Amino acid sequence: MQVFHTDSKIIITCNKRLSPYLQQEVEALGFTPDRVFQTGIELTGTVNDCIPLNLNLRCASQVLYLIKSFTAADPKELYDGLVEIEWEKLIDFTGYFSITSNVNNEHILTPLFANVKVKDAIVDRIRSVKGVRPNSGAESNKTVIHLYWQDDKAEIFLDTSGETLAKHSYRKIPGKAPMLEALAASTIIATNWDKVSTFINPMCGSGTLAIEAALLATDKHPGLFRMNYAFMHIMGYDEQVFFVERRKLKDKAKKEIKFKIIATDISQDAIDISQKNANTAGVEHLIEFAVCDFEDTEVPAEPGIVMFNPEYGERLGVHTKLEITYKRIGDFLKKKCLGYRGYVFTGNPDLAKKIGLRASRKIEFYNGKLDCRLFEYELYEGTKRDPRE
């Protein structure tokens, strides 16, 4: 099975509402999507094409390569369709594999049962041909097989990523309520920031937005920080392809920038964590960190963007304090950030109203399951107060 050189359907998954930003990245790499949907993108390519996708994409979760599509009304038909696949040419009998799935079939009450059926078919097939079977389990750092089964339509994929691409491997210490790296990168892409003007991130927490901004500005991609992907554990893998793609990442990465990225937080711990994470990402020297109330954040005369991700209080009783904070954020933007574009990412629309400025855009996101918005404010002399305030 020549998966490394044979075209098939590729599905790149992402968190809900990130696909417009993922699409921009995929097209910038020279690929043409066949279809874009809320949680991903479909295109056509080989497993070798999946290698640059895995190394470059900031907004993706997994890159899946279709092995077979077939009709399966029940678990027996699923097993029969799977046992025919030449698994012995994909998974080394001395290797290790795991199964993930997205299942909606009337016979399946728990996805674990579907996973076991897939595992059985793979193991039975390889044992019948090779006399021995590979190990299997829950770890996703070796070969990973993904089942997509809706009603009687089954699709079996090689998950070429394994561990999610949505984490970018530099954040060793998460801090309080950190944004997922893929989400942070997507929100910055959504601002249309030019990557050459000031980027200010007050209330930076573990530094995710400032670090992602520095990575975007220097053209550094997540593949620089990761040396293991599931495609490396598929039989026929040629490591030269990986090293060539990794070399390209190193060659295009810039070392310096000619503008300021500023990250501040009221908590010394948060700044310590941010600096450590920035150091792991190799961008610590590009970010000016400071411990201060957000109101005291330096705002350089050369405008750019200011991006906030304040807490939005899912617990009761904290709202009064947060209402004041959101109002102060509005005042800070209005009084100190003229000429900038301001952004506030929040999951609480009532608190957002306290900012008291009229948003020029409200961009939809999810943070996990929580419906969120990125509010955009054009900050000029006559910036309008929101009449509701």
Ligand SMILES: C[S@@+](CC[C@H](N)C(=O)[O-])C[C@H]1O[C@@H](n2cnc3c(N)ncnc32)[C@H](O)[C@@H]1O
């Ligand atoms: C939701 S967290 C930010 C998470 C961040 N986006 C990340 O990815 O890690 C909000 C941060 O605001 C900080 N903060 C709260 N009140 C502040 C204030 N008045 N001035 C500056 N920072 C503040 C907290 O210490 C916390 O780190």
